[in-house]
Amino acid sequence: MLTTKGAHGKTGGGVLKTKDIDAVEGKSVSLPCPITEPLDNVYMVLWFRDNAGIPLYSFDVRDKESREQPRHWSAPEVFGSRAKFHFDSQPATLEIKDIKRHDQGIYRCRVDFRTSQTQSFRFNLSVIILPEQPxxxxxxxxxxxxxxxxxxxxxxxxxxxxxxxxxxxxxxxxxxxxxxxxxxxxxxxxxxxxxxxxxxxxxxxxxxxxxxxxxxxxxxxxxxxxxxxHLKPLVVKILEPPSSMIADRRYEVSCESSGSRPNAIITWYKGKRQLRRTKDDISKNSTRSELSFVPTTDDDGKSITCRAENPNVNGLYLETMWKLNVVCKYYKLFLSLKYEGNGSGK
Missing domain, CATH: 2.60.40.10 (Immunoglobulins)
Known part of the structure; x- marks a missing residue:
C-alpha cells in the first residue's frame, strides 16, 4: 500500500531526499529502510519523527548477544506495540499497524554500521481518511x-x-x-x-x-x-374457445396473460357486463382465469372479452374478444333428423 515519488537516502554528506508514502487510516503501512550490509556489520537502526533527536524506535544489534537476538524498542507514546521492524524482509521495513490520523508526518530511518558510513532515509507519511457512506x-x-x-x-x-x-x-x-x-x-x-x-x-x-x-x-x-x-401485460389470449356452443349447457373457458409485474388481474365481460363466475390461478410469470358460464340462444353473435391489466400501471390494459356461436339445444337433433330424412327419401 505505497505510492512513491522521487529518490531518497543519504550516505555521509549527501543530500537527503524524501519519499512520499500514503497510508489509510485504520490500515497498516510499511516504511522501507534499505540496508545494503549484512546484519553482522549493522550496529543500530533508529527511527525518528520530523526533526526530533530522540528515536521513536530502535533495532539494536550492537553486541554478540543482540546480534543473535536483536533488541526492539518502540516508544509507547508514539507507536508502542503497533510498530515492528522487519530486518529480514527485502527491503527491511518498519511496519505500523492501525494507522492513526496523528501518525501523519516526516519519518527518518538511520542505519549505523560498524565499519561503513551511516545511511539515512526520509519519508513523508500522509494518512488518508476514507470517506463515509454516501x-x-x-x-x-x-x-x-x-x-x-x-x-x-x-x-x-x-x-x-x-x-x-x-x-x-x-x-x-x-x-x-x-x-x-x-x-x-x-x-x-x-x-x-x-x-x-x-x-x-x-x-x-x-x-x-x-x-x-x-x-x-x-x-x-x-x-x-x-x-x-411495474410492468404492463404483454400477452392475453383465450385458450381454445369452442367454435360453437349449445344453449343452456355449462362451459369452462380459460384466458391467460403474461408479462405483467406484478401479475395481471384478469376480468371477463359480456358486452359491458362483468362476468364474475371465475377461478384464477397465478404463477410466477402468468395469470390464468377460468370462466364458467351457461350461454343462451340470446347470446348468439355477442362477444365475450378477456381483459388483463396491471392496476399499478396507469390506464394500460390488454384485451381479446371471442364471438359466440350459440345454437339451440335441439338444433343438433334437428340436423340429425333432417339428414336421416333426406337419406331415406321421406
Missing amino acids: IILDRWGRQLNGTQLGPKQEGDDIVITCRRPQPQVRWLVNGLLVDNQNEHNSGDVIENRLLWPSVQRNDLNSVFTCQALNTQLDKPKEKSFILDM
Missing part, C-alpha cells in the same frame, strides 16, 4: 433508504443524487461507470446527479451504485439500489 437523494431531495429504487413504470425518468463531503463520487449501473462528473453543492459537499431517462422493461433489476472514493489504496464506500418496476 447519501442518496431522490429528485425532491429526500433521502433514500433501503436497497430498492422504485417501483417505476416504463418511460419514467430516474433522477437520483449522490452526496458526500469532499471525495469524488461517481455512479455505476450494473458495474459500469456511467457518470463521474462532480458538482459542488455548498462548502465541502460534493454531489453527482444522475439522470437515467425513460427506463424500459429490460432495465428491471438494474443495480444503481454510488461510490465515494479518495484513494486507490482501499475499496470505495458505496451504496446500491436495485430498480423495481
Whole structure:
C-alpha cells in the first residue's frame, strides 16, 4: 500500500531526499529502510519523527548477544506495540499497524554500521481518511433508504443524487461507470446527479451504485439500489374457445396473460357486463382465469372479452374478444333428423 515519488537516502554528506508514502487510516503501512550490509556489520537502526533527536524506535544489534537476538524498542507514546521492524524482509521495513490520523508526518530511518558510513532515509507519511457512506437523494431531495429504487413504470425518468463531503463520487449501473462528473453543492459537499431517462422493461433489476472514493489504496464506500418496476401485460389470449356452443349447457373457458409485474388481474365481460363466475390461478410469470358460464340462444353473435391489466400501471390494459356461436339445444337433433330424412327419401 505505497505510492512513491522521487529518490531518497543519504550516505555521509549527501543530500537527503524524501519519499512520499500514503497510508489509510485504520490500515497498516510499511516504511522501507534499505540496508545494503549484512546484519553482522549493522550496529543500530533508529527511527525518528520530523526533526526530533530522540528515536521513536530502535533495532539494536550492537553486541554478540543482540546480534543473535536483536533488541526492539518502540516508544509507547508514539507507536508502542503497533510498530515492528522487519530486518529480514527485502527491503527491511518498519511496519505500523492501525494507522492513526496523528501518525501523519516526516519519518527518518538511520542505519549505523560498524565499519561503513551511516545511511539515512526520509519519508513523508500522509494518512488518508476514507470517506463515509454516501447519501442518496431522490429528485425532491429526500433521502433514500433501503436497497430498492422504485417501483417505476416504463418511460419514467430516474433522477437520483449522490452526496458526500469532499471525495469524488461517481455512479455505476450494473458495474459500469456511467457518470463521474462532480458538482459542488455548498462548502465541502460534493454531489453527482444522475439522470437515467425513460427506463424500459429490460432495465428491471438494474443495480444503481454510488461510490465515494479518495484513494486507490482501499475499496470505495458505496451504496446500491436495485430498480423495481411495474410492468404492463404483454400477452392475453383465450385458450381454445369452442367454435360453437349449445344453449343452456355449462362451459369452462380459460384466458391467460403474461408479462405483467406484478401479475395481471384478469376480468371477463359480456358486452359491458362483468362476468364474475371465475377461478384464477397465478404463477410466477402468468395469470390464468377460468370462466364458467351457461350461454343462451340470446347470446348468439355477442362477444365475450378477456381483459388483463396491471392496476399499478396507469390506464394500460390488454384485451381479446371471442364471438359466440350459440345454437339451440335441439338444433343438433334437428340436423340429425333432417339428414336421416333426406337419406331415406321421406
